[in-house]
Amino acid sequence: MKRPDRGAGNCARNHEAPAACHETGRGTPNPARNKRTTAAVAALGLAVTLAACSVPGAGGGTSDEQLAGGRITKPVSPDKVKKLGKTDLRIIADSGEQGFLKKFVPLYEKKYPNVDVKVETKAFADFSKTIVNTMSGDNPPDLVQGNQGYGVDGLLVQSGLLRPIDDVAHAYGWDLDLPSGATSQLRWSSDGRIFGSGNLYGISQSNEYVGVFSNKKKLKKLGIEEPKTWADFTEALKKAEKNGEQPIMLGNSDQYPAEQLLGTIQAQKQSVSASRAWVNGVPGTTFATEANRESAETLRDWAKKGYLGSGYNGVSSDDAVTKFTGGKGVFLVAGAWNAPAIGKQLKDDALFTIPEKPDGTVAAAGSFGLPWHISAKTEKTDAAIAWLGMMQGEEGAQAMADAGRLPVRTKGVTMPDKLAERQAAAGKRLLDDDGQTYYFDWASNSMMTTIGSATQDLLTGRLGTDAYLGKVQKDWKGFRADQEKAAEKKSGADK
């Protein structure tokens, strides 16, 4: 940056005679002195930071801590909540919940007038990355949303930050409403290392799963009925291709949509329990099953035949939705949560279904929406339980529907439009058949990236089917080994 002879005098560049320089110009920078100053500052910095050095992280909480607020045996009444006096209930939620919260918070505050709900929402990316740290802080919120899988929920349980809510589920009769298989996505061993069984740590009113969108007008033009079964669906793909249409619209630059497409195919071929067992990390399970191999081959085959068009790896999922509503592609295999964007364009022409399996049941890549958890440190357990109870009831379900989302509970709920009605019906059937197969990327913390990029490679033929299955399984295995090592270390430390 320094340019020569800019009136600064030669002193600055006179390396040979620092002492002489000192006499003539105090203000000019002296390289020799600069170096020493830097050294001094660095030494000081080192001292400051070393003082703060210790093993990072906090000790894990103990698993058998007393249940915050005591066990409950019947639903919490407004009178019981009143005993808390004038109080506030602090909540941190994903920003995707804003619509729901706007409808639901006033209902809650009306029913429990002594409670003032204080909501903080964050965009999902920020939220899922900071929630664990927030919860382990000194002043955690009373209620919080997590995320199924090891990355968020597992860590929260490992650190003893969540109150188990089996007593709540029992008291409110959720056991009756929800298939027991589906709630396994919210269950953990108390050390947070085994996913899929153990205590219930959260609950959700939102239902999210992947299905098949189509455009009524377009199907009519091609002479295709909306597919009822998987056989209908594959037949329709062939017909669309023959008519010069791109059968499936796919935008996979975010890497997860093709994974969900694979999950949709796989749900047809593999039993739901087998899919879940692998995601949950049951020892001895593998990704390289015959059904998964067939599914991967089908996906590759579709790509090869041009069913997915070209350039899908360079199209974002949002752009794919826009292209689909703009008339490109006959089907869109995507999350039900895309409905608002699709319904806005296609109105009542938007169709949605989950094709039936050969045995007449339905199964699909899907799960509950982000679960709600009660902090283990809360002093307002009753208010928090009342929140969950009301959310899982009819009022919560209606608020969810009014916010344009799909509630888990559909009985007595009015859906806002035709598309939502179709989705609610499909969602209810999926729950009744206990057909949510979860998502592959829950299986390990790194699976999202591993399977995401590997599926891109599979689609383009860069990875053969066997290599693909092996790559995914290798990630799973590595993660299982890490989990077991950590669990062993912990049980050793507890003794």
Add this chain to the structure above:
Amino acid sequence: MTSVSPAVKEWARRQYWPAYLYLLPGAAFYILFVLRPLFTTAWISLFDWDGLTLGSWAGLDNYTALLSDPVLRSSLLHSLVFIVFYALVPVAVGLILTGLMVRIRIRGLAVFRSLLFIPQVLSTVVIAVSWRWIYDTDGPVNGLLRAVGLDGVARSWLGDYGTALPSVGLIGSWIMYGLCMVLFLTGAMRIPRELFEAARLDGAGPVREFFTVILPALRGEISIALVLTVTQALRNFDIVWNTTTGGPGNSTTVPSVFIYQGAFVTRQVGSAAAVGIALTVLTLVVCAVIMRVLRERKG
């Protein structure tokens, strides 16, 4: 204090101590917000830590694992490619434009300069979304190619294994060349007119003039431009993440993607910190080399 050597005493005597008082506020900020996080990161990189529960000492394991990770190594290669696109191309383009603009008087130069500087000012997410559209299968680039009959060349630029990396790189060139040009133009303005006149009297053509007058005078600016752009290339994350997420496959992953994933997704905070420290050291070394090679020589 008997063991203080004469050299230290001599050094202490020569100091003008109150000067350090003036340094204090700046130094305090620097230590608190730059050095402290840096040292904490270095410290964390020696642990196996999930970011929450108690970490366990790992020593240099994170660093050795880093060296043996083939995906990480290939991501480093991508970074080197990005240096070409983020640093070399913009500097070259900036120099050429400067060479042209010095020769011709342009009306409203300030306006052009600000326009060309705009990519620097825009949020990178906005840039990424716009370029995703430009490169789209139905986007303008492909539209143009098809319009002139080059249907065979049209493709999903960001989704194709062969073109994804250079396509993302070109976005970087577009962002950076404005900055380089503005730097160089400002530098070129300060070249005394007489030098140009002398060169022309000696019969120098535009090319000769560029190499003998402009280029040597811009040594300092080129050094600055390279340091800024190379740093940008090495720590590149936002453009990659918002255009390709590192895909297709792993064809555009860069080290920063691993830092992000390790710290926030897979929760291997220790190894993410190790990648961060390694990347910092690499950047410092590369910048030191650039500054050393291009430093001002004494008259």
